[in-house]
Amino acid sequence: MPALQLFSPFLPKLPFFCTLNLSAPPAFSFRMSSSTPRCSSLASVAPLEAILFDIDGTLADSDPIHYYAFREMLQELGFNGGDPITEEFFINNISGKHNEELCHVLFPDWDLERARKFFDDKEAMFRRLAAEQTEPVAGLDALCRWVEDKGLRRAAVTNAPRANAEMLISLLGLEEFFELLVIGNECERPKPFPDPYLNALQGLGVSADHAFVFEDSVSGIKAGMAAGMPVVGLALRNPESLLTGAGAAMVIEDYTESKLWNILEEIANKKQEFEVIT
Structure with missing residues (x-):
């Protein structure tokens, strides 16, 4: 696929799969104040019990493939006017949004069924390209080993269609890593609403007080924070700046950054201290 390799510095590789889905709305109510301080601090989750992951742009560097598919099909x-969309347009108007929302964003004058057909075709194109081009985010393998070694619960939570999510999980070899896969459009409301993350917490049996999220988009960050x-x-x-402005407690480029590992070890040490005390 030489055209894909030429268009942008976007792209990488990884392992993953899972099946369980919670489509029903959470069985508990949610209340969050804008003054809630814990959402701004990773240290506040100790003792840590679970980590929740988005998929596109968080586990796999797949946004370049989505961008390419949108660019080609829209042009x-x-x-x-026939001009290719820019990466800036993709980031500001497409990235992180679910397809039902994008039907209205990109094609406000189209019949809904026609718009849905476009997105079905676009996702099929994405899967064809991703089968050859998918790469993991740097450091993901080490992070997954750390999560397993610490005995933490884990779920994948995405606005991507189920077919895309399951394929990326499989390509990344994470079928046995994730206990739960939650699809936004199978919940009452997708991201940026908290429902997908609340469903994940409910499925894992974990409180929001003892979990945190990895996300790459504004809508995902808002969803995770809204879930507490x-x-x-x-x-x-x-x-x-976009992610910080959305409220991210920390921003990293990938999973190799020392500031991430420093806070992870700090949280792990607090968990050990808590276990000794109890």
Whole structure:
């Protein structure tokens, strides 16, 4: 796929799969104040019991593939006067949003069924390309080993269609890593609403007080925070200022950064101290 390799510095590789889905709305109510301080501090989750992960742009560097598919298909339609969409347009208007929302964002004058058909075709194109181009975010393997060694619960929570999510999990070899896969459009409301993350917490049997989230988009960060958890932003493709402005407790480029590992070890040490005390 030489055209894909030429278009942008976007792209990487990894392992993953899982099946369980909670489509029903959470069985508990949610209340959050804008003054809630714990969402701004990873240290507040100790003792840590679970980590929740977005997929696109968080586990796999797949945004370049999505961008390429959107760029090619929209240009073919004559969108934007036939000029290719820019990466800035993709980041500001497409990244992190679910397809039902994008039907209205990109095609406000289209019949809904026609718009849905476009997105079905776009996702099929993405899967064809991703089968050859998917790469993991740097340091993901080490992070997954750390999570397993610490005995933490884990779930994948995404606005991507189920077919995409399951394929990326499989390509990344994480089928046995994730206990739960929650699809935004199978919940009552997708991200940026908290429902997908609340469903994940309910499925794992974990309180938001003892979990945090890895996300790469504004909508994902808002969803994680609205569910009462701190969020680590992945600035792999989206600007750090955008993620910080959305409320990320910390922003990293990938999972190799020392500031992430320093706080993880701090949280792990607090968990050990808590276990000794109890």
